[in-house]
Amino acid sequence: MSGALSAPSFWWRPPGPAAFALAPIGWLYGAITASRMARKPAYTAAVPVICVGNFTVGGTGKTPFALALAEGLRARGEKPVFLTRGYGGRLSGGPPVLLDPARHGPVEAGDEPLLLAADGPVVIAADRAAGARLAERLGSVILMDDGLQNPALAKTVSLALVDAASGIGNGFCLPAGPLRAPVERQLAHIDALVTIGDGTAASPVEAAARARGLPIFRASLDAREAHWLTGIRVLAFAGIGRPERFAQSLRAAGAEVVQTRFFGDHRAFTEREAQELLDRAAQEDLVLVTTAKDRVRLGNDRGDNALARLARQAKVLGVEMRPDDPQGLAAFLGARLSQGVSPHS
Structure with missing residues (x-):
């Protein structure tokens, strides 16, 4: 499993010389990612797909949130299957694999898939469409951990998580900032925003989501x-x-x-x-x-x-x-799942 570098500290401060110097590269990177997100999905799974993603690189609690969603789905009688890229593990680069914790350790699987596997079946696949073909045979709904910017698989519901304390950092795209693409262009592909924790840094994103009529949910990592x-x-x-x-x-x-x-x-x-x-x-x-x-x-x-x-x-x-309004979130997901593939896909 390869190591990973820490995010530059200037990403989380108001834009300065480093961010502005890298901004042209960031603009190009963001434009390419946004264009990629707009592609028509290559595959529509036979079961609903819930995508738990975020606008930036780094952690916003996607894996714990996916686990919380799985618990709620099981309470409704569903059989969720996790689909993940398996970042950092050797299995990520090969064909889709059903994770077996008895055989696959962190070197093979990465860390987050092993956490998910303690809760339910996990399919590891860099090719999300190929992974969905395996996952759809194992359960009634696919929970995709990350992948908001990946257009290969049609999503029934796309949720974007944002940290209330850090928001989207300096608002610049990689490598000038933590964004994977401009927020406005990413908002066009989500069905709801989820703010994690306490703070006001996410307020501009919440305002932009409200302007689009998107529901906003809140949750805390306790x-x-x-x-x-x-x-x-x-x-x-x-x-x-x-x-x-x-x-x-x-x-x-x-x-x-x-x-x-x-x-x-x-x-x-x-x-x-x-x-x-x-x-x-x-x-x-x-x-x-x-x-x-x-x-x-x-x-x-x-x-x-x-x-x-x-x-x-x-x-x-x-x-x-812990979602602040678990009943409201469950009702929202239930309604979206009954409607089929999101119009944003």
């Missing part, structure tokens, strides 16, 4: 069973899109975050890094705490190498996505 953290001195480590949010969750749970060590999103930990974390925790008598996604990437805890010892020693802060 720590689960975190009472054990109260008063605990912690070394927090993570390789996720927005690691600062992880540290904030630890503090909100009552932990004293003494040290942090953040890596790039989807980063594969090395033996040297694992040993460094173990040494730093031992020197200051700190409890190592990480995310479920990072724990998956550590692999199994058997053996005496540093990664195995870190896997045994690190505690996990569990989180879950």
Whole structure:
């Protein structure tokens, strides 16, 4: 599994020299992506497809939100199947594969697919249309984790998540900013906006969504069973899109975050890094705490190498996505699923 670089800090500040210098490239990148999004889908699945995406690169809670949707769908008698690219895993580049956690580890599958697999069947496929052909035989509805900008598969419902605290950053497209395409052009392809967490940074996006008549839902990513953290001195480590949010969750749970060590999103930990974390925790008598996604990437805890010892020693802060209006969200999805493919596809 390849490592990943951290997002440049200037993406999340008002536009400055670096952003303006890269803006011409960003304009071209955004125009190409927007044009690609407008293509006619190559395949329409035999079952409904719900896409959980976002406007930017980096984490907005897509995987926890997909898990929350799956729970709601099962309550309605549906059999959801997750469809994911499997970013960072070796399986991503090959034909569609039904993930088997007993055979496929983080090197093969990536981290997020393994989290999803604890909840239901997962198909890994970079070719979303080919993946849908396999997934449609396994359940009654496909939950596509990411893929908003991918036109290969027709979506029944497209949801775009935006972080209320960070919004869309500086509003520029890659590499000048975090956007994959201009927001207005992406809004044309979604059916609802979902704002995650607290803050006002997403207000401009919400205003643009309202102008288009799109429904807006809200949700929060909350720590689960975190009472054990109260008063605990912690070394927090993570390789996720927005690691600062992880540290904030630890503090909100009552932990004293003494040290942090953040890596790039989807980063594969090395033996040297694992040993460094173990040494730093031992020197200051700190409890190592990480995310479920990072724990998956550590692999199994058997053996005496540093990664195995870190896997045994690190505690996990569990989180879950909680929609503010689950009944309203369920009603919206039910109505859209009964209507068939979204007109935006």
